[in-house]
Amino acid sequence: MKQLIIVFVTWLLLGISTTANASEKVPILVYHSIAEFTGHGQKELYVTPENFEMQMRYLRENGYTMLTFESWQETENVSKPIFVTFDDGYKNNLNVHQIFHKLKNDQFLPAATIFVISDFIGRNNRLSVRDLKMLANSGMFSIQSHTATHPDLTKAANLDDELKRSKLKIEQITGKPVIALAYPFGSYNNQIIHHTQKYYLYGLTTTPGPYIKSGLKDEYLQLPRTYIKYSTTLDQFKEIVQTK
Numbered sequence: 001m002k003q004l005i006i007v008f009v010t011w012l013l014l015g016i017s018t019t020a021n022a023s024e025k026v027p028i029l030v031y032h033s034i035a036e037f038t039g040h041g042q043k044e045l046y047v048t049p050e051n052f053e054m055q056m057r058y059l060r061e062n063g064y065t066m067l068t069f070e071s072w073q074e075t076e077n078v079s080k081p082i083f084v085t086f087d088d089g090y091k092n093n094l095n096v097h098q099i100f101h102k103l104k105n106d107q108f109l110p111a112a113t114i115f116v117i118s119d120f121i122g123r124n125n126r127l128s129v130r131d132l133k134m135l136a137n138s139g140m141f142s143i144q145s146h147t148a149t150h151p152d153l154t155k156a157a158n159l160d161d162e163l164k165r166s167k168l169k170i171e172q173i174t175g176k177p178v179i180a181l182a183y184p185f186g187s188y189n190n191q192i193i194h195h196t197q198k199y200y201l202y203g204l205t206t207t208p209g210p211y212i213k214s215g216l217k218d219e220y221l222q223l224p225r226t227y228i229k230y231s232t233t234l235d236q237f238k239e240i241v242q243t244k
């Protein structure tokens with residue numbers, strides 16, 4: 001009887017510890033500009049450097065592991081996996097690099113994915129070729145594709161060109177594989193998925209909510225992302241990044 005109880009208790013403890021380690025939800029966040037809002041564009045697409053730093057500090061202090069899509073498989077192994085992404089490749093994403101530099105230590109390596117519009121690289125308020133090389137070589141950023149010209153892909157005439165040309169151009173700049181695409185305006189359908197998987201392993205939408213494994217075919221080409229906005233409070237942020 002005693003032995004039976006020991007076996008039962010061990011089984012119970014093992015059971016509890018496995019469920020305690022596995023993350024059921026993988027939050028994928030989307031940002032645009034990390035800068036003070038000075039009246040240009042939509043305010044909600046900005047997050048101040050101060051708020052952004054507070055949010056990243058929260059991740060650091062609470063045991064999150066920041067991942068990029070090259071290491072997607074790690075979502076199954078690491079503690080509290082999370083993806084932080086930036087759309088459109090704004091120059092002010094250099095502020096992110098500065099903040100990451102400040103926050104990294106032996107236990108915490110910040111990481112993020114920047115989805116750039118390949119034809120916009122080097123424009124006035126966008127990251128330049130030099131910026132992208134620097135970010136890609138910093139070990140903290142993955143540079144991925146947000147198409148060549150940022151069309152609504154469901155209406156684009158030159159679909160393969162948008163997908164392929166942008167991938168090749170970014171790979172040429174960074175010397176690293178481009179495997180993820182963020183659909184402009186979060187707009188996609190079955191035909192877009194079909195074309196996207198010719199060149200990419202991951203497709204990012206703007207359907208809010210965390211990723212929860214479904215096992216469905218194509219789930220990696222319809223990954224959800226939640227906006228972090230100018231008005232998002234730290235309490236709301238904490239809620240969004242829950243992994244349980």
Ligand SMILES: [Zn+2]
Nearest residue numbers: 087088184185
């Ligand atoms: Zn965009």
